Amino acid sequence: MDRPLAEFVEMLRYADIPVSISESLDAAVTVQLIGYEDRALLKDALSQVMAKTVEDHESFSRCFDEFFSYDVELNLEEALPPELSEETSSEDSENFDQDSGSDDQEMPANQNAGEGGAGSGAGEARQTSPDGNLVDMLEQNDRTALTMAMNDAAGAVNLSGIVLMTQRGLFTRRIMEEMGLDQVNREITARQEGGDEEGSQDLAGRLESLFDTVRDLVDRQLAQTSSGKSKQFRQDILKNVRLSNIEQRDFRIMREIVRRMAKRLTDMNSRVRKVKNRGHLDIRKTMRRNVAYDGILFETHWKQKHKDRPRVLAVCDVSGSVASVARFLLLFLYSLNEVLPKVRSFAFSGTLGEVTELFDQYGPEDAVPLAIDKFGGRSTDYGRAMEDFKELIFDELDNRTTVIFLGDGRSNGSDPRIDILKEIKARSKRVIWLNPERKSIWGSGDSEMLRIAPYCTVADTCNSLNKLELVIRDLLKTS
Amino acid sequence: MTIIDKEPASAIDLIVEGFDAAGYICDRHIATSIYLSQKLDKPILVEGPPGVGKTELAKAASELLNAPLIRLQCYEGLDESKALYEWKYGKQLLYTQILKEKLGDLLEDAVGLDQSMTKLHQFGDSFFSEEFLEARPLMQALKSEGQTVLLIDEIDKSDHEFEAYLLEILSDYQISVPEIGTIKARTKPLVFLTSNNTREMSDALKRRCLHLYIPFPDADLERRIIKTRVPELDENLRNQLVSFVQQLRTQDLKKLPAVSETIDWARTLLLLHAENLDTELVRNTLNMLLKFEEDIDNMNTEVPKFIAVAQKEAR
Numbered sequence: 001m002d003r004p005l006a007e008f009v010e011m012l013r014y015a016d017i018p019v020s021i022s023e024s025l026d027a028a029v030t031v032q033l034i035g036y037e038d039r040a041l042l043k044d045a046l047s048q049v050m051a052k053t054v055e056d057h058e059s060f061s062r063c064f065d066e067f068f069s070y071d072v073e074l075n076l077e078e079a080l081p082p083e084l085s086e087e088t089s090s091e092d093s094e095n096f097d098q099d100s101g102s103d104d105q106e107m108p109a110n111q112n113a114g115e116g117g118a119g120s121g122a123g124e125a126r127q128t129s130p131d132g133n134l135v136d137m138l139e140q141n142d143r144t145a146l147t148m149a150m151n152d153a154a155g156a157v158n159l160s161g162i163v164l165m166t167q168r169g170l171f172t173r174r175i176m177e178e179m180g181l182d183q184v185n186r187e188i189t190a191r192q193e194g195g196d197e198e199g200s201q202d203l204a205g206r207l208e209s210l211f212d213t214v215r216d217l218v219d220r221q222l223a224q225t226s227s228g229k230s231k232q233f234r235q236d237i238l239k240n241v242r243l244s245n246i247e248q249r250d251f252r253i254m255r256e257i258v259r260r261m262a263k264r265l266t267d268m269n270s271r272v273r274k275v276k277n278r279g280h281l282d283i284r285k286t287m288r289r290n291v292a293y294d295g296i297l298f299e300t301h302w303k304q305k306h307k308d309r310p311r312v313l314a315v316c317d318v319s320g321s322v323a324s325v326a327r328f329l330l331l332f333l334y335s336l337n338e339v340l341p342k343v344r345s346f347a348f349s350g351t352l353g354e355v356t357e358l359f360d361q362y363g364p365e366d367a368v369p370l371a372i373d374k375f376g377g378r379s380t381d382y383g384r385a386m387e388d389f390k391e392l393i394f395d396e397l398d399n400r401t402t403v404i405f406l407g408d409g410r411s412n413g414s415d416p417r418i419d420i421l422k423e424i425k426a427r428s429k430r431v432i433w434l435n436p437e438r439k440s441i442w443g444s445g446d447s448e449m450l451r452i453a454p455y456c457t458v459a460d461t462c463n464s465l466n467k468l469e470l471v472i473r474d475l476l477k478t479s
Numbered sequence: 480m481t482i483i484d485k486e487p488a489s490a491i492d493l494i495v496e497g498f499d500a501a502g503y504i505c506d507r508h509i510a511t512s513i514y515l516s517q518k519l520d521k522p523i524l525v526e527g528p529p530g531v532g533k534t535e536l537a538k539a540a541s542e543l544l545n546a547p548l549i550r551l552q553c554y555e556g557l558d559e560s561k562a563l564y565e566w567k568y569g570k571q572l573l574y575t576q577i578l579k580e581k582l583g584d585l586l587e588d589a590v591g592l593d594q595s596m597t598k599l600h601q602f603g604d605s606f607f608s609e610e611f612l613e614a615r616p617l618m619q620a621l622k623s624e625g626q627t628v629l630l631i632d633e634i635d636k637s638d639h640e641f642e643a644y645l646l647e648i649l650s651d652y653q654i655s656v657p658e659i660g661t662i663k664a665r666t667k668p669l670v671f672l673t674s675n676n677t678r679e680m681s682d683a684l685k686r687r688c689l690h691l692y693i694p695f696p697d698a699d700l701e702r703r704i705i706k707t708r709v710p711e712l713d714e715n716l717r718n719q720l721v722s723f724v725q726q727l728r729t730q731d732l733k734k735l736p737a738v739s740e741t742i743d744w745a746r747t748l749l750l751l752h753a754e755n756l757d758t759e760l761v762r763n764t765l766n767m768l769l770k771f772e773e774d775i776d777n778m779n780t781e782v783p784k785f786i787a788v789a790q791k792e793a794r
Contacts, residue, residue: 020686026519033518034487041488044511049519052685054526054676054692296575298568 005031008067009050015063017056023049039068066220134180135187138206150214153178159221171218176211257465311400312343313428315389317407318376319349325436325463326376329406330368332468334359344393347371350378352388382409382416382448390420394427401428406462408437409449416448421455431455434462434471483517490514494543503532503539504704512691513540513669522649522670524634524685527693530737533673534632536693540669541628549623549668550630551616553637559644563654565613571606607658617648621664628669634684635674642684649687696738698725704738709745718793719756719786720745726785727768730778736768743767756786 009024019027026049034042043064051060137145157174173181184207191200285301293299314333318326333345337359344356355371362370397403403424409416425431433456435442435449442449453459462468482493494510516523525533541548551562585602589595605611614622620629634642648654652664672688674680696704701721705712712720724741736744744767753760761782769775 018682020682022686026521029519030515033515038488041491041507041511044508045515048512048515048523048689048691052524052682052688052690053679057690057692293568293572294576296572298572 002028002031004036008063011063011067012050012060015059017051017059017063019050026050043068134184135203138184138203138210141206146210146213149179150175150210150217154217154221159218162218162222168215168218168222172211172215175214175218179210181207311398312402312404313346313393313397314343314404314406315346315348315352315385317349317380317385317405318347318372319378319380320376321380321410322408322436326372327368328465329434330355330371331364332465333406334364334367346389346392347375348385348388349376350381350384351375352385352392354392379412380407380410381414382407382411383414386417386420390423394424397424397427399427399429402430402432403428404432404434405456406434408435408447409433409442409452410446411448413446416452418448418451418455421452425455425457430457432457432471433459434468435459436463437461438463483514487514497543498539499707501539501542502707503535504700504707505536505539506700509536509691509693512689516669516689519689520652520667522672522688523691524672524674524680524688525691525693526674526676528695528735528737529675530739531693531695532738533671533693534630537628537630537671537673540671544626544628544669546626546628546669547623548628548630549616549620550632552632553634553641555636555638557637557641559641560615562615562617562641563644564615564618564656566607567611567613571611574606574611609659609662612656612659617645618654618662620668620670621648621652621654621662623668624665626666626668628671631670631672633675634672635677635680639681642681646683646687649684695728695735698722701725701738701741705741705745708742709749712745712749713754715793716748716754716756717745719789720748722789722792723756723761723785724768726788727778730781732769732774732778733771734769734774740768740770756789758783758786761786 005024005028009019009027012019027046030045030049031042034045036042043061046064047057047060051057134149136142137149153175156178157171159171159175162168162171184203188200188203188207191197191203280303282301282303286297286299287295289299289301290297316326316329316333318330322329330345330347333343333355337343337345337356344354345359346352347355353375355367355375358371358374359367361367421431433449433452437447437449439461441447442453449459458471458474460467460471462471482490482497484490485493491507491510491514494513495505495507498505498510512523515521525536527533537550538548586595586598589598612618617629617631620627631645634645649670652667653661655661672684695701698721701724702717705717705721709717721741724736724744728735744764747764747767748760751760751764762779765775765778765782769778
């Protein structure tokens, strides 16, 4: 595989497009077939080989444009003979990629090899740079030397360590300083003072375009390393962070995590279904089926184990006391609804009502706030909610139903109607109570958790996505 | 195929033209994937909203390559006995019956059980042999002498297990039958898998395929499609119609009208001898485009506005 392609693959992986080895081999064949000249065609072709979902196609397109449109444009090209500038511009882009690996050890060698036509210029620059003559390099429009100096400087300030958008300015500045910014500035000031207005403006202009180039370099490095890393980083953090601390802006990422989690859980569950086709031979049915074949047993029939997917009723507290968590509990319910067909969801603060239909009708961005609007805002009354729940759905409870309560068990002093919970427990397969509060403060103040807990199959703290996942996994496993 | 051996750019142009002639209007993106799949011997996983011509693409490709189309419609519960192969039980039964009758003759001179068994083992075991193999679509495509186009339609409707069966075919164009061994493709078929994305396909499957996403066409492409499919329709009306549908697609609808619906609508308007879009006409025929009562109710009020824009654009 040639180098630009390998680097492009690297970049795609950072951008969260999972390019496997076989896919990159395909890409190499594709490049061989099509070549680098026809960019539009190459983009079409590579996108089909390397990006395998609709979302990936979008990020692929962005990465491709960024990667292949990038050339070192110093805007000083007029000074070079045209054929030379053409020759180097494509090579230069390669050099930049190498640099982003921050392996400044091997850079000079690569540089000279890659540069070819401009080799002698590079050699000179090598001896005199990095410091001391940025002014000369700018004056002479020595593109090669500038590029090299820039690469060296980038290596020296460890550009590949850039992670955040906000570091861009800092790194740009550092690279420029490493290359000898101060000296150029002094020169400009000196010329101004010396009355050489034209000369100082000229130099300032050149410096400005060098600044642009360095900024491009930094941006590109940022695109290569940070976006992928930081996303992964954010996701890892989000999984463990307390639900109430997750901010609005992370809602989107959360949704993705939750969706993936819910999908994985149901995938695990759906595999169980196949097991039912193994086990004991059902002799009676097998005989009956094979009567047509003269009693020779061609078709077998197995005793089936029925694996029911759980019927889940989820009840979510959306009152003020758990408001910060409610969004995410609802979000999880929503995702569960998407993957498990038999979830019925309810929300309450004062009165209790079903939100399943709401979830079916709207996307999560709309459905979650709507559910909170509709049922939230009042002070919690567990007693009332229990009564409503009993009235609404009690008849449908059977020994296959799992009831999940999501709430803090703080009933504002009113009777939480434990007796109803007891009835629910008796009728359903399982009652799970998930409380965002830590166990140590259960029972403090108006918390009724200590009275509630005995009537639940499981009552546990659930304040992060990881915990939530564990609970749901257990739920599916034991069903 | 000769087109494939040409330079990439010209080969792709030729494919576009070939599709054109077959009545399938496409852009270079789609043609590129046909070219690549031929060159890299890879199946194409086609995704996109319903009605944008995913299945049509396979049909057109079969016409272009002059290869028969073998179609496998996926559904929940589809298993290897319906997709790959099945034993011809009845014939196997008859075979054992015949064997029973002939057994006496065959083992005539054998003395004792041991000798009979040795003798029996000498006969070829044809109980599980290719003669008793009933080829289902996937097997048919592999066994075919000439090139075929294999369309595995709506793969997302099938189970995870079935996806796993497919992997061997998709990557190596072969099937392993436990009783016989591996059956390799005589000629590699051109494989299309279509998906409406009702569930995410596994990474293993995706890795083996080229991924082609067909979105709703832009106005220009859609006009060309209508022109080919409903050539009798007046140009002015065609432009209005396409513009109207394009506007409809910008709305929040339960189901956006796809190309197939636009074609149906164009045919309807042709039947009704319409010359211009007018509010009454559109309201009466809106059910050709929108398939939910709710969508129709919501859009009824917007109709005059859309028509005005459409007529302005068509001029």
